[in-house]
Amino acid sequence: MEYYWIIRRMSNKFDYRLKMVELAMKSGVSEAARVFGATRKTVRKWRDRYKAEGLRGLRDKSKAPHNIPHKMSVEEEAMIEDIRKRHKSKWGAIRLKQRYRISRSHTAIHRVIRQKDLIKKKKKRWVKRKDLRELKAKYEAFEKNQIDTKDLIDIYHYWPFMRGLRLPRYEYTCRELSTGASFFAYANENNSTYASLFADYVAQHLISYGIDTATIQFQTDNGSEYIGNVRKKINRLSAFEKTLKRHKIYHGRIPPGCSHLQGDVETFHRIVEDELYDIENYSNEAEFLGKAYAYQLYFNYIRENRWRDNKSPLQLLRERAPHLDEGMLNLPPIRLEILLDGGVETGYHVPGSVP
Numbered sequence: 001m002e003y004y005w006i007i008r009r010m011s012n013k014f015d016y017r018l019k020m021v022e023l024a025m026k027s028g029v030s031e032a033a034r035v036f037g038a039t040r041k042t043v044r045k046w047r048d049r050y051k052a053e054g055l056r057g058l059r060d061k062s063k064a065p066h067n068i069p070h071k072m073s074v075e076e077e078a079m080i081e082d083i084r085k086r087h088k089s090k091w092g093a094i095r096l097k098q099r100y101r102i103s104r105s106h107t108a109i110h111r112v113i114r115q116k117d118l119i120k121k122k123k124k125r126w127v128k129r130k131d132l133r134e135l136k137a138k139y140e141a142f143e144k145n146q147i148d149t150k151d152l153i154d155i156y157h158y159w160p161f162m163r164g165l166r167l168p169r170y171e172y173t174c175r176e177l178s179t180g181a182s183f184f185a186y187a188n189e190n191n192s193t194y195a196s197l198f199a200d201y202v203a204q205h206l207i208s209y210g211i212d213t214a215t216i217q218f219q220t221d222n223g224s225e226y227i228g229n230v231r232k233k234i235n236r237l238s239a240f241e242k243t244l245k246r247h248k249i250y251h252g253r254i255p256p257g258c259s260h261l262q263g264d265v266e267t268f269h270r271i272v273e274d275e276l277y278d279i280e281n282y283s284n285e286a287e288f289l290g291k292a293y294a295y296q297l298y299f300n301y302i303r304e305n306r307w308r309d310n311k312s313p314l315q316l317l318r319e320r321a322p323h324l325d326e327g328m329l330n331l332p333p334i335r336l337e338i339l340l341d342g343g344v345e346t347g348y349h350v351p352g353s354v355p
Contacts, residue, residue, distance in 0.1 A: 017058045021050045080112045141321035144177040146219045146265040158277040172198035175265040181300045181313035187336040195225040196239035197336045203247045209328035214248035292333040300329040
């Protein structure tokens with residue numbers, strides 16, 4: 001009898017059922033039911049299955065119904081697969097259901113997406129950075145540029161100097177994507193006039209070094225300094241857009257709510273705040289502009305970027321565009337007000353090289 005109690009504790013259901021059937025066929029259904037702690041109905045079920053199907057009959061069978069009236073058809077699954085692929089596997093089940101008025105539940109749609117292996121694994125952050133770095137390396141020098149405005153009023157260390165010495169509040173920045181080189185200038189106001197002066201300042205500089213402005217792009221957000229009044233009733237170009245049109249520069253605008261597409265210039269804003277505005281002291285505006293100029297030279301000629309193979313913009317320029325003069329990375333930060341007042345001629349002089 002001890003033997004059967006040991007069997008009763010077996011974890012393998014197949015062996016358990018086999019021993020129970022053997023005992024039932026040898027000593028009867030009632031004895032097998034008593035020893036194995038089962039009902040006679042259960043013992044008969046497994047005995048009859050064993051007689052009809054052999055060992056295969058002792059295995060569990062699927063309880064799924066043979067016919068499912070509401071099951072999704074092959075055509076419906078193919079339709080869901082097609083529209084999912086059409087949207088590059090970006091749209092989820094709920095969005096597909098809403099957009100295409102699919103009668104099936106979003107869980108059923110998600111099941112199809114999962115079974116068709118149309119769920120993309122999220123890339124890790126370092127993989128995204130690597131892919132983006134490789135994409136930027138394919139750009140021609142100064143082909144793609146991001147322009148943005150930085151408000152300096154919220155920088156704790158800089159604010160007392162700004163108020164006491166009447167230093168500029170806004171920094172207009174242009175960052176080139178291939179090498180990471182950056183140009184910037186200052187103004188007391190944030191409007192389309194100063195944005196256009198800055199664009200012209202950078203464009204004239206690039207032209208002086210042989211860059212065809214018709215082949216480059218300036219990308220901005222949808223700030224009023226770049227696109228004008230967002231509530232304007234007529235399609236009138238802003239001063240910034242007119243400047244780009246005059247130089248035949250393509251104006252790229254990021255979609256609303258996609259500030260990450262301005263990531264390069266925003267990164268420069270963080271870096272320049274940490275490495276310049278948050279640590280330097282000034283006694284007058286001339287010293288402020290001098291230190292800003294020194295930092296601009298340091299950033300473009302010396303500072304290595306660990307996200308660009310630990311190379312400076314100068315090193316990357318030498319690799320990707322050796323035909324271009326290295327002096328083009330040298331553009332002094334200025335007060336844009338002097339351009340407004342005519343203090344600098346259109347054909348201003350920029351040093352050709354840095355010693």
